[in-house]
Amino acid sequence: MRVPTNALSFKRRLLKWYRRHARDLPWRRTRDPYRVLVSEFMLQQTQVSRVMKYYPRFLSRFPTVYALSRARPRQVREVWDGLGYYRRAANLHRLAQTVVRDHAGEIPVEPEQLRRLPGVGPYTAGAVATFAYERRVAAVDTNVARVLRRVFRPRLAAGARGERKLSAFAESLLPRRPTTAWEFNQALMDLGATICLARRPRCEVCPVRFACRTECVRREQ
Ligand code: SF4
Secondary structure (H helix, E strand, O other): OOOOOOHHHHHHHHHHHHHHHOOOOHHHOOOOHHHHHHHHHHHOOOOHHHHHHHHHHHHHHOOOHHHHHHOOHHHHHHHHOOOOOHHHHHHHHHHHHHHHHHOOOOOOOOHHHHOOOOOOOHHHHHHHHHHOOOOOOOOOOHHHHHHHHHHHOOOOOOHHHHHHHHHHHHHHHOOOOHHHHHHHHHHHHHHHHHOOOOOOOOHHHOOOHHHOHHHHHHHHO
16 A cells, blocks of 8 residues: 555644643553553453553552463452453463563564464554564554544455555554654554544544545535
8 A cells, every 4th residue: 555645744743642642551651561561451342441440450469471470360360350351361371471481581572473472463462562662563453443544544455454454554654763653653542542433533623634534525525
């Protein structure tokens, strides 16, 4: 996919907005890959406000990947209890054991290596690579995919092939500097979570509305 004509304007507007309105989230104040990983596991299918309660509790009980790897399944379950989808906790526990056993306690940097860990799919691999290691890789979850589809209206095949193309497209948009790419990925998350909502997008207050192809269509109608 070629870079669309509205890409530059979109990126400028998005970054400007993010620098003023970024959500202050505890996992954004760290680059510790273990902490970023814990946040990403918790955020799967769970709202930020709920994760905010469980995240510090989990980390005070299991502050390192080593501490988590040594825990018994029952202890992990107790600390996770109330957050739901316990399978995530079981996968996180197995992941910690794998990292200690096979990677000398170091969480891998490369998305391809991350994907081989228990419970890590393409999005989580990208998220850890960019949010912990500041790698220039895309992290496309449902919210980000929605934003990109609305702003650029790309023609994509359905299914996994379309998702891979969208991810490659997201990567092509990333700013060159790794720290700015980190901000850009976080900004996409915030826009999808707070403005470009699934059912009722808040176009009237959207910082990228003048660069958005969906909003242009709406304005012309
Ligand atoms: S203008 Fe509307 S559709 Fe476009 S990104 Fe903003 S909220 Fe989403």
